[in-house]
Amino acid sequence: MTALLEVRHLSVTYPGDRRAVNDISFDIDAGETVALVGESGCGKSTTAYAVMQLLGPDARVDRNSRAVFDGDNLLTHSREAMCRIRGRRIAMIFQEPAAALNPSMRVGDQVAEVAEVHGERSHRRAFEKAVTMLERVGIRDAGRRAYAFPHELSGGMRQRVVIAMALLLQPALVIADEPTSALDVTVQAQILALIDELRRDAGTAVLFITHDLAVVAESCSRAIVMQGGSIVEQATTERLFAAPKHRHSADLLRAVPRLEVAP
Amino acid sequence: MSPRSRATPRRRVATPRLAIAALIALVAIAAFAPLTAPFHPAEQPDAALAKNLPPSIEHPFGTDGYSRDVLSRVIYGARTSLAVAGISVLVALALGTAVGAVAGFAGGNVDRWLMRGVDAVLSVPRLLLLLVIAAAFGQLSLGGLILVLGLTGWPAMSRIVRAQVREMAALDHVLAARALGVQPGRILARHVMPGVWPQVLVAATLAVASVIPLEAGLSFLGLGIPAPAPSWGNIMLEGYEQQLRSWWLVVFPGIAIITTVLAVNVIGERLRESLDPRLRPPV
Numbered sequence: 001m002t003a004l005l006e007v008r009h010l011s012v013t014y015p016g017d018r019r020a021v022n023d024i025s026f027d028i029d030a031g032e033t034v035a036l037v038g039e040s041g042c043g044k045s046t047t048a049y050a051v052m053q054l055l056g057p058d059a060r061v062d063r064n065s066r067a068v069f070d071g072d073n074l075l076t077h078s079r080e081a082m083c084r085i086r087g088r089r090i091a092m093i094f095q096e097p098a099a100a101l102n103p104s105m106r107v108g109d110q111v112a113e114v115a116e117v118h119g120e121r122s123h124r125r126a127f128e129k130a131v132t133m134l135e136r137v138g139i140r141d142a143g144r145r146a147y148a149f150p151h152e153l154s155g156g157m158r159q160r161v162v163i164a165m166a167l168l169l170q171p172a173l174v175i176a177d178e179p180t181s182a183l184d185v186t187v188q189a190q191i192l193a194l195i196d197e198l199r200r201d202a203g204t205a206v207l208f209i210t211h212d213l214a215v216v217a218e219s220c221s222r223a224i225v226m227q228g229g230s231i232v233e234q235a236t237t238e239r240l241f242a243a244p245k246h247r248h249s250a251d252l253l254r255a256v257p258r259l260e261v262a263p
Numbered sequence: 264m265s266p267r268s269r270a271t272p273r274r275r276v277a278t279p280r281l282a283i284a285a286l287i288a289l290v291a292i293a294a295f296a297p298l299t300a301p302f303h304p305a306e307q308p309d310a311a312l313a314k315n316l317p318p319s320i321e322h323p324f325g326t327d328g329y330s331r332d333v334l335s336r337v338i339y340g341a342r343t344s345l346a347v348a349g350i351s352v353l354v355a356l357a358l359g360t361a362v363g364a365v366a367g368f369a370g371g372n373v374d375r376w377l378m379r380g381v382d383a384v385l386s387v388p389r390l391l392l393l394l395v396i397a398a399a400f401g402q403l404s405l406g407g408l409i410l411v412l413g414l415t416g417w418p419a420m421s422r423i424v425r426a427q428v429r430e431m432a433a434l435d436h437v438l439a440a441r442a443l444g445v446q447p448g449r450i451l452a453r454h455v456m457p458g459v460w461p462q463v464l465v466a467a468t469l470a471v472a473s474v475i476p477l478e479a480g481l482s483f484l485g486l487g488i489p490a491p492a493p494s495w496g497n498i499m500l501e502g503y504e505q506q507l508r509s510w511w512l513v514v515f516p517g518i519a520i521i522t523t524v525l526a527v528n529v530i531g532e533r534l535r536e537s538l539d540p541r542l543r544p545p546v
Contacts (some may be wrong), residue, residue: 043399054438054441086442087443091442092433093444100436101436102440102457104457105453114443162439164445165439
């Protein structure tokens, strides 16, 4: 069986020959949850943005790099072709829900826009779909809340709206870039549970980009550990936590703060 | 009823009543000049005896050197001055927004070339440019004056728009919109420009407030609105030609200019506040 996303020899260079990502290869299977773990600056976000063709104009993706999805290399797609894939086949959830939402649009209109740009002609139908989705992500009174502006919602609610946008069209893959690090600890768990529930329902694969090993332990079946632009270890979550092979993985695990009960 | 057309809850931002009232009154008086002005602006009742009269009951703003009623001339002059300012700013706004939005959103070489052009135009002081144009074409018609003011006003506008577009385009929600497959044109229209319009509005207001004195200045120099037709600037020019002996020729159009500029500025500032969604009360 071929993987949903096959990344092969991906390299990204920034001006001044700074290699952000150095010849990495990995697979994501349909319906799987994979973590891309590492310290900030290790190239994990750059990897995701490269696959989505969302890197800035300065970044250069190596010619030999490939990211095969649905049988096509995403890295050579035209801008128009990428527009058709983003949001419909691959979607993203961002770290900072307050910033990821347009402050001048009502949240219902923003969720509805995803349907509109991917072929829904009627704003009314798109909006109804958005309200249904907002209900599914756990926003009570969604019919009324859909008319709210982002600043009128709490951080957790906003992240639910962002998730509603990402999952509206049941994409095959969702890239979640630090989806919980801007949220309260109690809300974090709810959001992770929500992503997991929606993933199960729709059979969506999720790529978690995170430095938070708690997220990995809780949500992911497999982890890819990156350091300095390279992959240093790929393992199932259990094996990684039980017996990390690479020294950096072990370092990351040791760096997790623990609560010690005073004697 | 489509969901988007649902009524927006009423804003609680206080309105600058005095400025709005002043501007509405001014526009109404100017628009209905034949009804509101006591005399025809060109009427010379008695060129020998009724000239250079100070303010009185019959002529509240006095009369000028041709015995014309200054109040009537200020009222008719408001028509010219407001129309010239309003339309020329619209011209500048349309051009400036188009150029600034394209440059700021496209970036790269498009941006570089457009902005070098803007820099070139802006390197010549606007008044100087207007004087050169006036010298080259002689006395301009009303339409010509509007066009010239508009064509010299857009570069400043485009810079403001470009800066704001770039700032907006760098925000995360624009990246998020791209990540969801929203096409560039739609991103510009729905995710970038809504954050730009308030700035454009404020810039336009300031532009109106700066074009009114500019037109007055040109008319004062005899390069703007040609003589028999009144404008605030050329009424003051007559006062100047009389070496300020008839102070009312300078003071009343001056008050008209100051009032208008102040009112327009206050309204623009308040508009900016009310267009900012962060200042809206919760649903």
